[in-house]
Amino acid sequence: MDQNQLKQAVAQAAVDYSLTRIEDDSIIGIGTGSTANCFIDLIAKHKHKFQGTVASSEGSAERLRGHGIQVFELNAVSEVTIYIDGTDEANARLELIKGGGAALTREKIVTAVANEFVCIADESKWVDYLGTFPLPVEVIPMARSYVARELVKLDGDPVWRDGVITDNGNLILDVHGLYPMGSACALEEQINQITGVVTNGLFAIKPADILFLATQQGIVTHTAKA
Numbered sequence: 077m078d079q080n081q082l083k084q085a086v087a088q089a090a091v092d093y094s095l096t097r098i099e100d101d102s103i104i105g106i107g108t109g110s111t112a113n114c115f116i117d118l119i120a121k122h123k124h125k126f127q128g129t130v131a132s133s134e135g136s137a138e139r140l141r142g143h144g145i146q147v148f149e150l151n152a153v154s155e156v157t158i159y160i161d162g163t164d165e166a167n168a169r170l171e172l173i174k175g176g177g178a179a180l181t182r183e184k185i186v187t188a189v190a191n192e193f194v195c196i197a198d199e200s201k202w203v204d205y206l207g208t209f210p211l212p213v214e215v216i217p218m219a220r221s222y223v224a225r226e227l228v229k230l231d232g233d234p235v236w237r238d239g240v241i242t243d244n245g246n247l248i249l250d251v252h253g254l255y256p257m258g259s260a261c262a263l264e265e266q267i268n269q270i271t272g273v274v275t276n277g278l279f280a281i282k283p284a285d286i287l288f289l290a291t292q293q294g295i296v297t298h299t300a301k302a
């Protein structure tokens with residue numbers, strides 16, 4: 077199977093799993109990216125089995141509406157039953173680096189609200205140590221240079237993702253040189269302490285609950301190991 081077929085397969089596994097978790101009044105949280113897009117396209121035919129969705133990006137919201145699926149503002153819902161999203165890297169603790177699609181802040185917010193976070197990925201995203209994928213950091217525009225200097229003090233090599241404005245009107249710094257990452261939880265907290273940082277793409281303090289990983293041998297289900 078090529079990478080696209082693996083994404084389709086893992087998205088189908090997530091659809092099958094979601095159907096065991098949702099009820100008529102459920103809200104599904106929907107992530108961002110090509111794997112999440114596969115999930116959107118596949119869940120569409122089950123749209124009458126849940127109330128609607130919240131989306132982690134304008135792009136995903138638009139795709140959902142294109143399928144006739146209702147998209148709610150997060151502030152308008154009291155509960156998100158399950159959140160489905162892809163990742164850029166995942167380790168055995170189900171700590172993630174996300175934000176390749178610049179949607180990390182909204183992804184983290186929906187993750188915080190959701191009862192369960194199901195991550196879906198093809199096997200290329202599985203790593204022993206995080207940090208080969210540059211860590212995205214969303215930054216308030218006027219703080220860009222200051223935050224970059226502070227990230228250098230943490231031994232990172234930040235690169236401004238030129239031309240990218242997030243759905244929140246902010247900028248992205250991609251931090252290279254963090255491999256192999258030691259404590260992802262500590263680094264997540266440390267970077268979020270820098271004034272001007274909105275959030276960073278480490279999902280370690282609150283990792284995924286389940287990871288469905290598409291491999292050439294089939295779908296492998298990972299749950300977090302301490």
Ligand code: 5RP
Pocket residue numbers: 107108109110111112161162163164173174175176177178179180183
């Ligand atoms: C977007 C993300 C995506 O989940 C991540 O970039 C993976 O994308 P894809 O499924 O296209 O490989 O974090 O901000």
